[in-house]
Amino acid sequence: xxxxxxxxxxxxxxxxxxxxxxxxxxxxxxxxxxxxxxxxxxxxxxxxxxxxxxxxxxxxxxxxxxxxxxxxxxxxxxxxxxxxxxxxxxxxxxxxxxxxxxxxxxxxxxxxxxxxxxxxxxxxxxxxxxxxxxxxxxxxxxxxxxxxxxxxxxxxxxxxxxxxxxxxxxxxxxxxxxxxxxxxxxxxxxxxxxxxxxxxxxxxxxxxxxxxxxxxxxxxxxxxxxxxxxxxxxxxxxxxxxxxxxxxxxxxxxxxxxxxxxxxxxxxxxxxxxxxxxxxxxxxxxxxxxxxxxxxxxxxxxxxxxxxxxxxxxxxxxxxxxxxxxxxxxxxxxxxxxxxxxxxxxxxxxxxxxxxxxxxxxxxxxxxxxxxxxxxxxxxxxxxxxxxxxxxxxxxxxxxxxxxxxxxxxxxxxxxxxxxxxxxxxxxxxxxxxxxxxxxxxxxxxxxxx
Numbered sequence: 001x002x003x004x005x006x007x008x009x010x011x012x013x014x015x016x017x018x019x020x021x022x023x024x025x026x027x028x029x030x031x032x033x034x035x036x037x038x039x040x041x042x043x044x045x046x047x048x049x050x051x052x053x054x055x056x057x058x059x060x061x062x063x064x065x066x067x068x069x070x071x072x073x074x075x076x077x078x079x080x081x082x083x084x085x086x087x088x089x090x091x092x093x094x095x096x097x098x099x100x101x102x103x104x105x106x107x108x109x110x111x112x113x114x115x116x117x118x119x120x121x122x123x124x125x126x127x128x129x130x131x132x133x134x135x136x137x138x139x140x141x142x143x144x145x146x147x148x149x150x151x152x153x154x155x156x157x158x159x160x161x162x163x164x165x166x167x168x169x170x171x172x173x174x175x176x177x178x179x180x181x182x183x184x185x186x187x188x189x190x191x192x193x194x195x196x197x198x199x200x201x202x203x204x205x206x207x208x209x210x211x212x213x214x215x216x217x218x219x220x221x222x223x224x225x226x227x228x229x230x231x232x233x234x235x236x237x238x239x240x241x242x243x244x245x246x247x248x249x250x251x252x253x254x255x256x257x258x259x260x261x262x263x264x265x266x267x268x269x270x271x272x273x274x275x276x277x278x279x280x281x282x283x284x285x286x287x288x289x290x291x292x293x294x295x296x297x298x299x300x301x302x303x304x305x306x307x308x309x310x311x312x313x314x315x316x317x318x319x320x321x322x323x324x325x326x327x328x329x330x331x332x333x334x335x336x337x338x339x340x341x342x343x344x345x346x347x348x349x350x351x352x353x354x355x356x357x358x359x360x361x362x363x364x365x366x367x368x369x370x371x372x373x374x375x376x377x378x379x380x381x382x383x384x385x386x387x388x389x390x391x392x393x394x395x396x397x398x399x400x401x402x403x404x405x406x407x408x409x410x411x412x413x414x415x416x417x418x419x420x421x422x423x424x425x426x427x428x429x430x431x432x433x434x435x436x437x438x439x440x441x442x443x444x445x446x447x448x449x450x
Contacts, residue, residue, distance in 0.1 A: 001310055002267070002296050004289050004319045007327055015318060016280070019334050028230060036201045036230045043205035048212045054202040061173045063197065068213045070179055070195040078184035086182065090149065093378050094189055097153055100380030101161040104399045118408065123419060126410035133163035134240075134402050136215070138207035139192070140222035141183055143172035143199055148223075149186035154382040155222050155397065156190035162402035167192045168217055170207060172199025199224075201231035208235040221397060223384060242397050246388040247276035247316070250372050251337035253328045253354075256285040258343035262368050263288075264295030266341060269373055271312035272305050279317040280335075282328040289319045329357040336360035336391040339372045362391045417443050 005011055012019060042050040048065040056062045079087075118128030139155045142148055156167055169192050171183055179197050187195055196214055198206060204224075210216035220232060221242035232241045250270035252263055267279040283289055296313070300306055322328040325344065332340060340361035344351040350367040358364055362385030363375055376383045386394035411419075420439045427435035440446060 001300075002293055002313045002317050002319060004286075004293065004321065007320055007322045007331065012318075012320060016335065019331050028226065032226065033230065036227055037234060039201040039227075040205040040208075040231060040234055043202050043211065044209040047210075051198055051202050051206055051211060051213075054200065055173070055198055058200055058202075059172055060175065061177050061197075063173070063177065065213050067177070068196050068198060070184065070197060072193070074178070075184045075188050075193070075195070078179075078181035079188070081181040082185050087185070089378075090153070090186060090189055093150065093153055094157060096378060096380035097157045097382070098161060101158045101382075101399050104161075124412050124415045126408070126412075128408035130406040130408050131403055132406070133165070134218045134404060135164070136166040136168070136217045137164050137402060138217035138220045138239075139167060139169045140199075140203060140207075140220060140224050140228060141169060141171040142224055142228075143174070143180055143183065147171070147180035147183050149180070149182040150377050150383065151222060152183055152186035152192070153190055154384055156187070156192050158382055158397060158399050159221075159402045160191055162399045164402050166194070166217075168194045168196065168207065168214065170196045170198050170203040170214075172203075173197040199228075201227045204228055204231035204235060208239045219402070221384065221401065242384060242401055243386050243390065243394045244388075245384070245386075247278060248273045249278040249280075249338040249387055250341060251278075251280045251282065251332055251335055251339070252341040252343060253325065253332060254281060254283045254285075254288060254343040255325060255345070256288055257346060258283070258288060259347060259368055260288060260291035260295045261299075262371070263292050263343060264299055266371055266373075267292070267296060267313070267317065268299055268303065268309055269371070270339070271309040271317060272303070273312075275308050275311040275315070277312045277316060278337075279313060280337075281319045282322055282331055283319070284322050284324050284328065286321050289321060292319060325354075326357075329354075332361070333359040336386075336389045338362040338385045338387045338391065339365065339375070341365040341370070341372060343368050360391045362386045362394075362396055413442075 039054060048068070051068065052063055052065065116129055116131045118126065120126050137159050139152070141151050152169065159167055169187055171179055173179060179195065184195065204220060206214045207217045207220050217239060219240040223245045229244050229246065233244055248270060250266060252266060254263055263281060267281065270279040271277050281289070281292060300309055303309060320331070322331065340358065342351050342354050342364065344354050347368045352366060355364065355366065363381060365372055365375060375381060382397040384397035416439070420443045423439045424436040
């Protein structure tokens with residue numbers, strides 16, 4: 001099920017090309033691209049009519065336009081359908097998420113406006129940066145084989161901290177036409193009241209272009225399946241997006257002191273997401289590798305999603321025996337995983353010094369008692385993270401995701417007259433005479449000659 005290979009084994013290059021190049025495996029066929037483009041075009045043209053048609057086709061739920069928005073009564077009723085322990089856990093998660101993202105603005109009054117700055121340079125030019133939150137954001141929350149109330153908190157709360165005024169949430173309806181109650185409870189706890197029971201590429205298109213019922217947004221965030229991801233890619237430019245999320249990943253670096261049961265549990269937890277999930281262990285200790293395989297085989301038997309896990313580990317999982325930890329970190333940085341776990345050194349100590357060796361990772365989990373599951377639910381940082389090697393240039397969803405920056409420039413008259421010849425020379429060199437004239441006229445040189 002879980003193969004053991006060495007770092008110089010040719011199969012490693014075949015299984016995981018991103019260890020050696022910037023190749024990103026894609027499962028997007030021309031047929032899928034065409035279908036998603038058709039869905040987007042239909043929603044842009046037909047609005048609610050297309051939304052309702054696709055909801056009936058893909059979700060087997062027949063709705064009217066009036067039923068697209070989730071009513072306040074349904075949100076209130078959802079509170080009675082969840083357990084007190086779930087509510088308590090959700091409240092703790094909210095507290096941690098808000099606290100973490102407020103720290104991103106620490107020292108600046110925790111307000112977006114405080115990130116603005118202004119100064120007068122040596123030439124007397126007033127320069128600055130005006131920071132403002134995005135006005136309206138759309139959040140996509142999956143609702144297919146599993147619903148994710150945690151994703152509501154991880155997207156909505158950073159947006160709230162950033163100062164976003166309007167948040168619209170879309171999520172697929174269940175077979176009975178209702179929205180998953182834990183998702184509604186998480187939305188209410190996050191201060192999101194505008195919720196629509198629609199999913200898939202059609203929901204992304206509705207957020208981007210608007211319909212009779214759904215007002216368009218300025219940015220779309222949140223994870224989704226292949227159709228949702230491709231739809232986000234196609235509407236980018238009409239609106240902004242957070243990132244293009246692919247199958248989830250965990251990469252663990254461990255040495256001889258690591259505990260095999262912990263490693264196996266985390267590999268299994270990652271593979272539980274879906275059959276495309278990636279779970280990899282890098283270690284220089286071949287004996288540890290053998291113990292981990294035995295633990296995986298022992299622990300998997302008690303897990304309900306055993307079939308999904310088995311397929312993921314068989315197709316996208318591996319234990320790689322490296323020459324040493326240095327090579328393990330080099331491979332990890334090439335892979336740029338979504339989740340990177342470091343189980344290096346004494347089990348009861350945090351391997352903080354090794355953090356200096358990390359260059360590319362969406363989130364880093366230090367020590368044997370920092371499972372990736374803690375980051376998924378409770379720790380505080382958003383679990384919306386770059387996948388598919390994009391941690392080389394993408395960051396996790398955070399407060400800055402919801403902020404935009406405008407440059408501010410103010411020239412005093414004397415400074416423009418003094419600096420004007422430089423601007424004119426640069427403009428004329430590029431053949432933009434009107435640009436030059438716009439400066440000359442302010443310098444009192446409007447004699448019709450350039």
